[in-house]
Amino acid sequence: MKILPARQTRALDQATLQAQRISSDALMERAATACTTWLLDELQPAFTTPLHILCGPGNNGGDGLAIARQLHAAGYSPQIWLLPSDRYSSDFLLNRQRLPPQVPCTELSADSLPALPAGAVVLDALFGTGLSRPLQGLAARVVQHLSQSGAVVVAIDVPSGLFADAPQPADSAVVRARYTLSFELPKLAFLLPQNAAFVGEWTVLPIGLDANFIHNEPVDNYFVDAGFLRRKLPRREKFSHKGTFGHALLLAGSYGKMGAAVLAAQACLRGGVGLLTVRIPAAGYDILQISAPEAMALPDPAREFLTELPELQPYAAVGMGPGLGQEAATAAVLRQLLHRTPHLPLVLDADALNLLATHRDLLALLPPDSLLTPHPKEFERLTGEPARDDYHRLEQLRAFCGQHRCYCVLKGAYTALGTPEGAVYFNSTGNPGMASGGSGDVLTGLLLALRADRRLSPLDAALLGVFAHGRAGDLAAAQTGEAGLVASDLVRFIGPALQELVDG
Ligand SMILES: NC(=O)C1=CN([C@@H]2O[C@H](COP(=O)(O)OP(=O)(O)OC[C@H]3O[C@@H](n4cnc5c(N)ncnc54)[C@H](O)[C@@H]3O)[C@@H](O)[C@H]2O)[C@H](O)CC1
Numbered sequence: 001m002k003i004l005p006a007r008q009t010r011a012l013d014q015a016t017l018q019a020q021r022i023s024s025d026a027l028m029e030r031a032a033t034a035c036t037t038w039l040l041d042e043l044q045p046a047f048t049t050p051l052h053i054l055c056g057p058g059n060n061g062g063d064g065l066a067i068a069r070q071l072h073a074a075g076y077s078p079q080i081w082l083l084p085s086d087r088y089s090s091d092f093l094l095n096r097q098r099l100p101p102q103v104p105c106t107e108l109s110a111d112s113l114p115a116l117p118a119g120a121v122v123l124d125a126l127f128g129t130g131l132s133r134p135l136q137g138l139a140a141r142v143v144q145h146l147s148q149s150g151a152v153v154v155a156i157d158v159p160s161g162l163f164a165d166a167p168q169p170a171d172s173a174v175v176r177a178r179y180t181l182s183f184e185l186p187k188l189a190f191l192l193p194q195n196a197a198f199v200g201e202w203t204v205l206p207i208g209l210d211a212n213f214i215h216n217e218p219v220d221n222y223f224v225d226a227g228f229l230r231r232k233l234p235r236r237e238k239f240s241h242k243g244t245f246g247h248a249l250l251l252a253g254s255y256g257k258m259g260a261a262v263l264a265a266q267a268c269l270r271g272g273v274g275l276l277t278v279r280i281p282a283a284g285y286d287i288l289q290i291s292a293p294e295a296m297a298l299p300d301p302a303r304e305f306l307t308e309l310p311e312l313q314p315y316a317a318v319g320m321g322p323g324l325g326q327e328a329a330t331a332a333v334l335r336q337l338l339h340r341t342p343h344l345p346l347v348l349d350a351d352a353l354n355l356l357a358t359h360r361d362l363l364a365l366l367p368p369d370s371l372l373t374p375h376p377k378e379f380e381r382l383t384g385e386p387a388r389d390d391y392h393r394l395e396q397l398r399a400f401c402g403q404h405r406c407y408c409v410l411k412g413a414y415t416a417l418g419t420p421e422g423a424v425y426f427n428s429t430g431n432p433g434m435a436s437g438g439s440g441d442v443l444t445g446l447l448l449a450l451r452a453d454r455r456l457s458p459l460d461a462a463l464l465g466v467f468a469h470g471r472a473g474d475l476a477a478a479q480t481g482e483a484g485l486v487a488s489d490l491v492r493f494i495g496p497a498l499q500e501l502v503d504g
Pocket residue numbers: 009013027028031056057058059060061062063087089126127128129130131132133134135136139156157158183184209
């Protein structure tokens with residue numbers, strides 16, 4: 001799915017009205033119907049649950065008024081609270097008129113705020129994508145009042161006070177929603193950790209906005225769900241052989257961290273690689289042969305860490321990083337690798353990234369389309385500059401990928417894949433159970449397998465790998481629970497996760 005900024009969202013509204021020859025209030029009615037349906041189907045409030053709807057002066061408030069009318073028609077007794085303004089949108093006014101007289105409608109003021117018992121449901125329809133400045137005065141006071149209550153807050157389109165695609169000043173008043181119901185496409189703000197406490201659980205409700213417009217509109221950000229990846233992973237043809245899927249080389253492990261090499265190797269094998277050779281320090285030889293018998297072991301002359309780069313001629317892709325350590329001799333191996341692989345697909349992770357950050361001249365040697373997989377701390381070391389906030393980090397990601405012509409997987413909830421062209425793809429799979437040691441090693445191995453597969457573009461390999469890794473985590477957590485999930489469980493579910501992508 002594309003992620004549209006607020007400005008393009010308004011253009012999308014207009015395009016929809018023209019393409020479908022409908023009035024703006026008809027579109028508002030659709031949006032309200034989608035919200036009402038969600039409330040009745042998912043939240044299922046009792047008829048006795050106190051239901052308050054806070055309405056601002058624009059179309060977000062108009063949505064709230066239309067939802068109130070629909071809830072009233074369904075037998076509920078919503079109470080409306082209006083934020084006074086000197087200007088109301090025309091669809092707000094129209095829906096104000098359409099409101100049955102039985103629905104109580106009160107103007108908010110500092111002395112007149114709704115009493116909100118714990119368990120009350122509050123729909124926040126104060127401000128949506130039209131928010132142009134931080135909330136102040138009465139609106140901020142209402143938000144504060146809401147935060148202090150134990151009410152279940154459902155934000156309509158966006159939690160009021162939250163900018164849909166830009167940071168707001170620290171300490172701004174923003175509604176803390178339990179649920180956010182957004183229309184058609186997700187907002188960038190929903191995908192950033194700094195906004196998690198405001199957005200809560202978010203859902204996108206389809207309201208039939210113009211698909212043509214969405215298709216043609218250029219954007220910088222994408223949300224990657226299963227539909228987005230449909231048919232990107234080709235099935236394995238009957239007459240395919242191991243050459244089709246490539247021979248990968250993995251450089252990994254050091255004394256005490258041989259497990260990282262094992263996990264990455266197992267993930268690469270489960271990722272469908274044709275052949276895998278693993279370069280490990282000599283002390284890792286038995287460990288690897290026993291725990292990943294399908295892989296060939298190519299031990300380094302040194303016992304505890306890597307000191308020599310093997311011949312690269314046989315390989316379709318090279319991965320380096322898991323469990324490496326940061327010895328000077330290993331840094332020299334990375335240097336040789338970068339010098340000798342101007343065209344080989346590379347996947348770099350963990351200590352390979354830390355070595356890049358401490359030997360910064362190496363960054364200039366990265367072959368185009370290299371794939372880097374840092375977590376935020378490693379990414380900060382790579383850029384050399386702490387991010388001011390999540391939006392700044394995204395700008396750093398775009399700049400870094402553009403400057404080094406690389407793909408960069410910034411790991412976290414909604415892992416963000418940056419591309420050399422400046423796009424960012426947010427992943428939709430995965431769960432907090434994956435925030436534990438070894439998960440990253442598994443991702444590296446899986447990505448290495450997909451980069452060795454000559455049928456896939458660098459972008460598709462990265463998108464598919466990140467998605468399947470998270471999906472494997474979701475499948476595993478269904479059995480182990482989140483706390484009990486360990487990286488080896490991810491390995492077991494890579495196969496099923498990839499198969500789902502093939503089967504669509
Ligand atoms: N996107 C869709 O498909 C649809 C969206 N709908 C809803 O419409 C809103 C956007 O409506 P809009 O009228 O443009 O903006 P708002 O309601 O968010 O409010 C604008 C209103 O408020 C003033 N304002 C802005 N910031 C502040 C502030 N900090 N303090 C006070 N006042 C402020 C501004 O000047 C305007 O007057 C969208 O989110 C959806 O909920 C449609 O219903 C249909 C489809």
